[in-house]
């Protein structure tokens with residue numbers, strides 16, 4: 001572990017801590033993106049993504065960019081100008097997805113949940129009865145509130161009431177730590193990024209599209225209002241690499257794909273059910289401890305709270321900067337608030353990836369210890 005010895009433990013909701021083998025696999029010499037040594041690594045990574053998303057026939061995309069690029073891909077490839085989009089908004093990332101859809105000309109209707117609340121199935125049903133929506137977007141975990149959406153339940157409502165509506169899941173803070181079943185739940189697009197629960201440095205936009213979504217893309221009438229995000233460019237690239245042929249549209253981030261390959265092999269080497277359970281257990285440990293300190297969560301209900309992160313209100317009298325700095329003095333980094341309406345009132349702890357699956361690293365204990373000691377030093381005496 002020597003290469004990572006002197007860094008502050010990064011316990012934020014992404015980037016998460018990286019496994020040494022993931023980092024080592026990135027330090028390859030300059031390698032052509034069409035070299036015989038790289039092509040199978042890219043091809044296999046595409047295949048491994050199907051395992052991670054639990055899909056047989058979904059079409060993975062691995063594109064240089066961040067999670068945000070996934071919104072642009074959805075908005076530009078699947079929605080035509082003036083079509084209707086329903087956005088289930090449980091925080092900052094719902095606002096942003098809505099904004100992105102509007103940039104490409106969609107008519108956006110938002111169902112906004114109160115801070116800390118999830119969208120109810122009744123609200124989804126009511127909204128669906130007003131119009132025929134081309135897409136519905138769900139933020140699986142809104143990283144600004146730590147609220148977990150009931151993707152399975154929402155999907156059932158959509159299938160029953162509006163079966164043609166494409167179901168889009170922003171899984172940037174969920175894929176790899178929350179239960180998500182692409183085929184079984186009938187998801188049309190799930191998108192994520194490398195640096196969250198997948199445990200790879202930032203720089204990859206990762207997305208899976210259903211066969212139905214690909215058909216909708218192929219049948220669209222309006223031109224695709226994007227050059228870089230266009231699936232017309234990326235689909236042939238993904239197909240080529242999967243059939244172990246090199247092809248060029250825009251240079252792929254070779255080293256990041258080596259890292260992704262290593263991480264996906266690690267993740268899929270145990271059943272995903274085990275991984276989901278590990279994250280639930282870790283989340284309960286963090287949340288129970290935080291609760292025992294007398295602190296309050298941003299999510300109002302435990303069953304609608306994320307398992308890969310925890311959002312917590314500062315206790316009275318504690319200044320945001322003070323707590324984050326104190327915790328950093330214990331060599332642990334946690335994150336401040338992000339939701340615009342309450343940004344200075346809460347902090348966030350990430351607990352995803354190797355921090356959860358490799359308990360011998362003691363990351364969870366370290367963050368709890370740093371938090372507890374910091375609060376005490378700042379004069380907070382508990383409930």
Ligand SMILES: *Cc1c(COP(=O)(O)O)cnc(C)c1O
Pocket residue numbers: 014066067068069093139141142143170171172173193
């Ligand atoms: C982090 C995050 C994003 C944005 O991803 P970037 O990689 O920062 O572009 C989008 N949605 C959710 C839910 C996120 O947590």
